[in-house]
Amino acid sequence: MTATTQARPKGRARKPEGQWALGERDPLNPNEVFKQTDAPLNVRRRILEEYAAGGFDTIEGTDLRGRFRWMGLYTQRRPGIDGGKTATLPPEELDDEFFMMRVRIDGGQLTTEQLRVLAGISTDFARDSADITDRHNIQYHWIDVKDVPEIWERLEAVGLDTMEACGDCTRTALGSPVAGVHPDEVLDATPALEYIKKHYVGDPELANLPRKFKTAIAWLPDMAPEINDISFVGSIHPELGPGFDLQIGGGLSTKPFFALRLGAWVPLEEVPEVWLAVVKLFRDYGFRRLRNRARLKYLVEEWGAERTRQVLEEEFLGRKLVDGPPAPTPKHTIDHIGVHRQKDGDNFVGFASVAGRTSGTALAAVADAVEAAGSARVRLTPYQKLVVLDVADENVEALVDTMRPLGFEARPSHWRRATMACTGIEFCKLAIVETKKRAADLVEELETRLAHLNEVLEHPIAIHLNGCPNSCARIQVADIGLKGQIVTDENGEQVPGYQVHLGGGLGEDLVVGRKLRAHKVVATELGDYIERVVTRFVEQREVSETFGDWARRADEEALR
Known part of the structure; x- marks a missing residue:
């Protein structure tokens, strides 16, 4: 079979897939139409010269819900629209007049100067919102298009931007948060x-x-x-x-x-x-x-x-x-939480927020704390965490103590450490349920309910909450993955809830989580469910068995 020949099902011609290499250039869906009509990157000029001056109501539709993404901008969800209407309302009814903005941070590498600029944009233009994403971006909410030129100017002054942070393009590239300092690293990418x-x-x-x-x-x-x-x-x-x-x-x-x-x-x-x-x-x-x-x-x-x-x-x-040979496969998730020795003798210190949620006020204080500890380098991670590099031994404990009231823990509970969540219905037009606040409430619940297991569990049990099927929070590769949907409670009412996936993983445990047939958990009972299933794991596990191992072999009744 040649490179330009596609296998076709017997007995019928295959529909064109729009593959340019095969000469299939006709646009086959609305997204392909608007991209062909005008190149997405051209929207930058219109934002600077037209939309920032004219305001939200002047933005043309395919720019608003299409090309703006190439500049890191999505309209956020209008407040008050419940999850049951997510897939039924037209876009203009879901759109708020404010934007979510992603700042592109390739490799997750930041200086404290850059961190201060990010913090200032949050407090000045984003109502103090800031999330660390699992692609180590910083994500803002409540952005007014009128403020975008000044935001871009501030970012570009310190070597940052929002270019292609979203869209049909090459998104933010992930790198190791400890590139250049980890003792096991042979080559810095x-x-x-x-x-x-x-x-x-x-x-x-x-x-x-x-x-x-x-x-x-x-x-x-x-x-x-x-x-x-x-x-x-x-x-x-x-x-x-x-x-x-x-x-x-x-x-x-x-x-x-x-x-x-x-x-x-x-x-x-x-x-x-x-x-x-x-x-x-x-x-x-x-x-x-x-x-x-x-x-x-x-x-x-x-x-x-x-x-x-x-x-x-x-x-x-x-x-x-x-x-060449395959890369080594990690046995467990490498999240860099805690205090670790660098190859030069200093330390890097990894901190967990709750599901990536922070604020501009907190990030400004983080920059102060990092510099007080003698460092100027911060890294964001693909697990919604933050790492401080170049910390001398004598400054470690002061840094850990200073970061705690800012919402960053270097010695977190298992539940805080391994819980991730997407943006959710608070701002996302695709979401069906709340995720960030639900994650925060869940962590607080589990830290109380399952405190007796802190010394029993060898490794954190990863809990990932997603507001829709798109898996921005990687639900299929979590120990406990929770996909938001509207479910029926015991009274026959339609309420927010989650479909459950169990036993997913990456590395040596490379497997998609097991989806329980006809099993849904209402949002208000999530703490009860996780306490129940984790307790059963502890009771039933075999020697050296992980939660994922157990979840993949356990009887379905034990997992409900």
């Missing part, structure tokens, strides 16, 4: 992240992909490499030395698919070239007919690793890749 950001983000040739494209590049496997569109993970070639194992096609949402290894080893200096080739492969061969099939994973699943590598080499690289 930061130069590759910086090169890609400088040369390719904002390139019009790469700004019309079938859908979003997520990147992870790091020596350590601490950035969920299995669920990104492309990941480069540290691997030592037996003859050529340190480099990176290439994995592509990962993603979750309604159809989880773990990235495939291509069996290729890539030296650091070639990472940007190979990354660019994969982006172009997706651009040209990706499916553009149906939005729910427009991710790279669908193409990779259909082609398989061997053919994907063949097309990549022959059509986009023009050379063979080097065969």
Whole structure:
């Protein structure tokens, strides 16, 4: 089968998927129409010259709900619209006149100067809102389009921006939060992240992909490499030395698919070239007919690793890749919480907020605390956490104590440490239920109810809450994944609740969580349910058995 030939089901012609490489250029859905009508990146000029002056009511519809995303802007949900109306109301009834804004922070790397600017934008323009996302962005709410030019000016003055933080483009690239300082790191991937950001983000040739494209590049496997569109993970070639194992096609949402290894080893200096080739492969061969099939994973699943590598080499690289060994697989999630020794003798200290929720006021105080501890470097993580680098031994405890009242714990409970949540119905137009506040309430509940298990559990049990099926909070790879939906309570009333997924994981436990048949939990009973299922795990587990191991083998009744 040649690279430009698709297998077709017997007996009927295959519908065009909108693959550019096959000459299928006609737009097949409304998103493809507006991208073809006017390039998404052109909206930046209109924001600066027209919309900021004219205000929300002057914004053209396909800019508002389409091209604005390429500038890191989504309309947020109008307050007071319940979850049952999420998929039924037209967009103009769901839209508020304010925006969610994502600041792009590739590699999660920040200076305290940058952190202060982020804090100031929050307090001045975003009603003190700020969330740390699981793609180590900072996410604001309540942004008025009139304020966007000044926000961009402040960000750009310190080397930050919102370019392509959303949209059908190359989103914020994940890196290791401890790149350059971790004692187990052999090769710092930061130069590759910086090169890609400088040369390719904002390139019009790469700004019309079938859908979003997520990147992870790091020596350590601490950035969920299995669920990104492309990941480069540290691997030592037996003859050529340190480099990176290439994995592509990962993603979750309604159809989880773990990235495939291509069996290729890539030296650091070639990472940007190979990354660019994969982006172009997706651009040209990706499916553009149906939005729910427009991710790279669908193409990779259909082609398989061997053919994907063949097309990549022959059509986009023009050379063979080097065969290489797989990257080591972590046994447990690497979240960097706590105090850890750096390779230079100083310490990095990882802190947990509650599900990433913080504020501009808190971030400004964090910058003060970090500098008082003798550091100027902060990292955000793919697990909604914050890490401070370069802390001398004598400054560690003062930093830990100062950060605690700001909402950041270096020695958190298991429940605070391993709970994640998406934006939820408070601001997201796709959400069906509340997540951030529910996560905060749940952590507080469990810290009281299950305090007696603090010394019994060897590892935290990850609880991820998502407001809709899209899995922004990675519910399918959590120990306990909770997908928001409207459910029927014992009185026959329609109320917010969650579908339960159990026993998912990454690394050595690479598996999609088990979905319990016909099992839903109403939001008000979530604490009861988790206390019940965790208690049963402790009672029934075998020696060295993790929660995931137990959840995958346990009788369904034990999991209800």
